[in-house]
Amino acid sequence: GNSVTQMEGPVTLSEEAFLTINCTYTATGYPSLFWYVQYPGEGLQLLLKATKADDKGSNKGFEATYRKETTSFHLEKGSVQVSDSAVYFCALRRSSASKIIFGSGTRLSIRP
Amino acid sequence: DGGITQSPKYLFRKEGQNVTLSCEQNLNHDAMYWYRQDPGQGLRLIYYSQIVNDFQKGDIAEGYSVSREKKESFPLTVTSAQKNPTAFYLCASSAGTGRSQETQYFGPGTRLLVL
Numbered sequence: 001g002n003s004v005t006q007m008e009g010p011v012t013l014s015e016e017a018f019l020t021i022n023c024t025y026t027a028t029g030y031p032s033l034f035w036y037v038q039y040p041g042e043g044l045q046l047l048l049k050a051t052k053a054d055d056k057g058s059n060k061g062f063e064a065t066y067r068k069e070t071t072s073f074h075l076e077k078g079s080v081q082v083s084d085s086a087v088y089f090c091a092l093r094r095s096s097a098s099k100i101i102f103g104s105g106t107r108l109s110i111r112p
Numbered sequence: 113d114g115g116i117t118q119s120p121k122y123l124f125r126k127e128g129q130n131v132t133l134s135c136e137q138n139l140n141h142d143a144m145y146w147y148r149q150d151p152g153q154g155l156r157l158i159y160y161s162q163i164v165n166d167f168q169k170g171d172i173a174e175g176y177s178v179s180r181e182k183k184e185s186f187p188l189t190v191t192s193a194q195k196n197p198t199a200f201y202l203c204a205s206s207a208g209t210g211r212s213q214e215t216q217y218f219g220p221g222t223r224l225l226v227l
Contacts (some may be wrong), residue, residue: 045218
């Protein structure tokens with residue numbers, strides 16, 4: 001079946017450190033891939049997306065590249081800030097499906 | 113401002129009681145969704161609706177019911193049959209289900225607690 005696996009948290013980094021949150025997926029065909037972010041007590045916000053192989057999604061200094069050969073969509077940021085502390089969800093949607101499948105989320109904490 | 117509103121922010125349910133969570137959107141989106149989020153877990157789909165007067169069960173529909181009488185509204189009722197209703201409930205909408213319309217936008221959520 002279709003699924004998303006992301007690295008378990010929590011991830012704790014110092015401000016200005018480099019961030020990578022790993023995400024791999026299982027799906028047939030060419031799903032769309034997403035990263036959503038959830039700040040404490042709030043709903044999810046779309047951070048970035050990619051819809052085909054080798055596409056790079058980017059937003060607010062975050063980037064992720066759709067790698068078909070490794071079925072991955074790792075999230076990266078070159079220099080994190082305290083305000084980036086949140087839970088990050090990797091997700092996919094097959095083109096023939098209505099629903100989005102979410103990973104279990106990775107909690108990120110940034111120390112000043 | 114366009115967006116999705118959910119009310120109330122917190123809701124308390126007594127045993128044997130049905131409660132209804134509100135979700136309204138003014139984005140003119142056709143599709144709407146309800147998810148449940150438990151602590152430390154991802155989101156699980158309860159129900160979704162691709163168009164007015166139509167809806168389908170998601171992965172965990174038992175103990176829940178929905179209606180879609182208006183395009184902008186998709187209320188969720190948590191019935192007494194749902195034995196473990198304590199969770200954070202998130203409503204979302206998307207313009208459609210085609211590739212260019214698939215991005216889902218989320219409301220702020222309702223936290224349901226059982227007394």
